[in-house]
Amino acid sequence: MNAASIKTFVDGVSNFFNRLGPEAVSIGVPYIKDAGSYLGEITGIIGLTGARKGGILITCSYGMIDLISAAYTGTSDASSAARIDMIGELANTISGNASDAFGTDFQISVPVVITGKPEGINLPTRLPTYIIPLQWRGENAHLVVGIE
Numbered sequence: 001m002n003a004a005s006i007k008t009f010v011d012g013v014s015n016f017f018n019r020l021g022p023e024a025v026s027i028g029v030p031y032i033k034d035a036g037s038y039l040g041e042i043t044g045i046i047g048l049t050g051a052r053k054g055g056i057l058i059t060c061s062y063g064m065i066d067l068i069s070a071a072y073t074g075t076s077d078a079s080s081a082a083r084i085d086m087i088g089e090l091a092n093t094i095s096g097n098a099s100d101a102f103g104t105d106f107q108i109s110v111p112v113v114i115t116g117k118p119e120g121i122n123l124p125t126r127l128p129t130y131i132i133p134l135q136w137r138g139e140n141a142h143l144v145v146g147i148e
Contacts, residue, residue, distance in 0.1 A: 006030055006130055009056065009145050012097035016090060017136060020071040028133030038131050038142040040064075041117050042083055044091030047109035054127060054147035058091050064139035065090075084113045094143065 010027055017025035043059040060068075066078045069086040088111035095108045129146035 005147065006132070006145065008097070009094060009143060010132060012094040013132075013134060013143055015097060016093050020068065023137060026135040028135070030130045030132045033129040033131055033144070033146075038133075038144065039117055040141065041115070042087050043114045044087035045112045045114070046091050046095040047112075048095070048107065048147060049109070050107040052147050054145075056091065056095055056146075057144045058087065058094060058141060059144065060087075060134075060141035061139055064136065064141055067137050067139060080115065084115065087111075088113055 010030075013025060013027065038059060040059040041062045042065050043057050045055060045057040047055045062078070062083060065083050065086050066076070068090065069078075069082055070076045072086065072089070073082075091111045092108070127146055127148050129144060132143040132145065134141040134143060
């Protein structure tokens with residue numbers, strides 16, 4: 001994965017948050033994964049197949065997904081179902097933007113959502129996995145990208 005590939009995902013995140021209102025998302029410097037300290041309370045995972053294999057995940061606190069959901073839908077529903085729908089929508093939107101950029105050889109799966117902070121998610125070790133820190137309205141999230 002190169003800088004242009006990472007930028008595709010960063011642009012997808014920026015585009016999503018730009019639709020939520022005037023407050024921009026702050027995107028930190030990407031780094032290679034560590035032992036999983038980036039995992040939040042809710043995580044949306046998208047598997048990737050085709051010419052490029054791997055996956056992405058977006059992970060954040062319940063507080064952040066509630067803020068995103070309120071801005072996105074105009075309602076303040078903090079139910080488990082609303083949180084699951086919103087993190088899935090966020091993951092799907094980011095990976096969908098990448099699919100548009102990378103072409104038809106880039107297939108995305110249906111989002112898988114994990115609620116609660118897991119002990120860890122074992123990501124493939126055969127390829128570098130990049131962690132991209134995000135901050136919006138005082139809340140932190142991480143976009144994780146690992147693609148061949």
